[in-house]
Amino acid sequence: MNSIDERFLTRNGHAARRLSALLINRPTEGDAARLPRVRDLAAELGVGNGTVQAALQLLEESGAIETVARGHLGTFLVRADRAILWRLSGLGTVLAAMPLPYSRRYEGLATGLRSAFEEAGAPFAITFMRGAAARVSALLDGKVDLAVLSRFAADQLMERQPIDLIADLGPATYVGAHGLLLRHGVQLDTEGLRVAVDPASEDQRSLAERAFGGREDVTWLESSFIRLHDLFAHDRVDATVWSLDEVQGKLGDEVEVLPLGDEIPGDLSLRNSSAALIARSEGSEALAAVSGSLDLETVTSLQAEVLRGERTPAY
Structure with a gap:
């Protein structure tokens, strides 16, 4: 020493x-x-x-x-x-909870966040967790300093939990778009339609309920993205609404992708596609120390470079 x-x-x-x-x-x-x-x-x-x-x-x-x-x-x-x-x-490392990096968009977001925090002089690390509720729980328990959700999920959870919005990174920073997935040979007006819903996702559940919730004949089947391919392939589910970042090129030829209808308001689609950074209301000393020097444009610009294939993800 x-x-x-x-x-x-x-x-x-x-x-x-x-x-x-x-x-x-x-x-x-x-x-x-x-x-x-x-x-x-x-x-x-x-x-x-x-x-x-x-x-x-x-x-x-x-x-x-x-x-x-x-x-x-x-x-x-x-x-x-x-x-x-x-x-x-002695503030240590700023730890953020993010969704699993299954898409290029999330990899770009993780890359941008890491660069922005390190440029601000703060050591930064990411823990990946499936489900907005799990990430918020880790935030409230003090296990992480920051959580990344969709703006829609953040708005829903801020009504019930002592959390605050730090930043909204704008449209298409969380997901590109959602689409309606329909098994080939099935019509949307089919009686007893079996619809997959992810109980861990505020966004997916809300969109699925908007798209199919007005029908009394629908059977809801809980599923995660990991199980979705098998459910469609083995004729155990007929339809759902899901992030196209997750499903494109991954579900095979048995699934048709359709645009969402007018039952999904434009504002809801925008809030589902926007990445929100949230923190505990009482604050994190480490996050407070770095927030004033954090350049959020770095986050979105590097994410865009990863999406265009101009930068290798690094997180």
């Missing part, structure tokens, strides 16, 4: 670590780069003025920041190495 590391284990070093978390999001240009007064930082950290001054000096010596005093205007932050600040802060 070098001398600087040892100094970060002292009282001044502990204050420097806490100060690191406060400085990660601070701009380094213009009036916004002016640091709070030492006494204000001391009050926020619950330490003395001298401790704050020593903590700032430690951060400068470590290469984490560079400041310039401009007389009565105050002290300005002119350079900040977010990666060093993050390491010193």
Whole structure:
């Protein structure tokens, strides 16, 4: 362990670590780069003025920041190495829960999220979970800092759970589109239509109920995407609504793909296709530290490159 590391284990070093978390999001240009007064930082950290001054000096010596005093205007932050600040802060790795990466679109989304967080100086990792409810449960239990859902599922769950919307990445960032799947030889008006529904998916269940829920003769069969091919192939299901990202080229010739009808409002389709980032309402210290410097355009632009085949997924 070098001398600087040892100094970060002292009282001044502990204050420097806490100060690191406060400085990660601070701009380094213009009036916004002016640091709070030492006494204000001391009050926020619950330490003395001298401790704050020593903590700032430690951060400068470590290469984490560079400041310039401009007389009565105050002290300005002119350079900040977010990666060093993050390491010193001890905030750890930001962990996100995402759907299983079964589609190029999800691989692109994972690639974009990882790049955006790492550019902001935050170590980032992904855990993949099937079902919006499972991802929200992990979020509420504090097992992850961030969860990725469709905007539709996020809106539904925010009404019932203490979670907040961090960002809506826009149409076609979660799925491209949904389609109506019909086994060949079966008509939509067939009596006793057997319809597959995924109980783990807020989106799929809602769309299927919209498309077929007005009929009393429908038989609902619970299924996941993994089982869907076998159910169609062995004549155990007749129809469903599903994400085309999942099914195209994967269900064989026995299934016909039809467009969804007017029973699916345009707003619902848009919210089902948009990726939403959500967090606990009480917040995650790690997520709060990085959110101000997160470039969401990086996420969508890299996702688009993966979808066009111009970038290899890396997550």
